[in-house]
Amino acid sequence: MSQIHKLTHKIYYVAYIAASIDGRIAKDCHSGTDWTSIEDWNFFQKSLEKIDAVIVGHNTYKLARARLKKRNAIVLTSKVQKPITKDSIIFFNPNKSNLKKFLQARKYKNVAIVGGPKVYNFCLENKMLDKLFVTIEPYVFTVGIPMFSSNKFKKYNFVLESVKKLNKKGTLLLKYKYAN
Numbered sequence: 001m002s003q004i005h006k007l008t009h010k011i012y013y014v015a016y017i018a019a020s021i022d023g024r025i026a027k028d029c030h031s032g033t034d035w036t037s038i039e040d041w042n043f044f045q046k047s048l049e050k051i052d053a054v055i056v057g058h059n060t061y062k063l064a065r066a067r068l069k070k071r072n073a074i075v076l077t078s079k080v081q082k083p084i085t086k087d088s089i090i091f092f093n094p095n096k097s098n099l100k101k102f103l104q105a106r107k108y109k110n111v112a113i114v115g116g117p118k119v120y121n122f123c124l125e126n127k128m129l130d131k132l133f134v135t136i137e138p139y140v141f142t143v144g145i146p147m148f149s150s151n152k153f154k155k156y157n158f159v160l161e162s163v164k165k166l167n168k169k170g171t172l173l174l175k176y177k178y179a180n
């Protein structure tokens with residue numbers, strides 16, 4: 001076995017997104033996710049129990065600061081030149097440091113991608129998205145923040161693994177596997 005194989009291990013990346021029927025994840029970058037169902041919230045919290053670390057954008061971090069304090073959280077931001085650690089929170093600029101290498105060095109095996117859109121996109125582009133859970137809540141928002149955000153069109157393939165109806169009002173939990 002080569003040296004590189006001995007030094008790296010498989011990291012399993014799972015993204016969680018709660019969206020409206022029209023694919024929005026929030027009204028704007030300052031608004032929370034109080035519109036999601038209790039069933040989705042319970043699923044999300046239970047899933048995080050098995051996770052070593054979460055990756056989150058700076059704006060989402062500001063909204064969920066208190067809850068994220070109890071987790072290993074990597075907060076993506078352009079505002080730092082090198083990783084800055086504050087207790088269990090690490091402020092990380094992926095344009096200045098290699099995120100995959102950083103996660104390897106920490107020996108993380110299960111990493112949750114919890115958004116927002118640029119974070120989901122960054123992970124997708126960098127092959128850091130193995131599974132995708134999308135919860136569709138039965139609302140139409142008409143405007144708002146999209147699930148993924150990029151400045152160039154690209155089509156990525158996913159395979160649907162399961163669909164679960166979470167409640168009577170019709171919240172759907174979709175589980176996808178990255179297929180490229």
Ligand SMILES: NC(=O)c1ccc[n+]([C@@H]2O[C@H](COP(=O)([O-])OP(=O)(O)OC[C@H]3O[C@@H](n4cnc5c(N)ncnc54)[C@H](OP(=O)(O)O)[C@@H]3O)[C@@H](O)[C@H]2O)c1
Pocket residue numbers: 016017018019024025026027028029030031032033056057058059060061063076077078079093094095114115116117118119122145
């Ligand atoms: N429904 C859901 O599942 C869900 C999930 C997550 C978030 N949300 C919602 O989404 C909204 C926040 O959205 P947002 O678009 O503002 O996204 P965000 O990802 O929370 O924050 C964007 C900021 O994160 C940093 N960032 C993200 N990707 C980066 C990268 N690749 N490199 C460097 N910095 C990066 C930048 O911060 P700097 O300005 O510091 O550089 C950027 O301005 C909130 O309302 C939140 O509630 C919903």
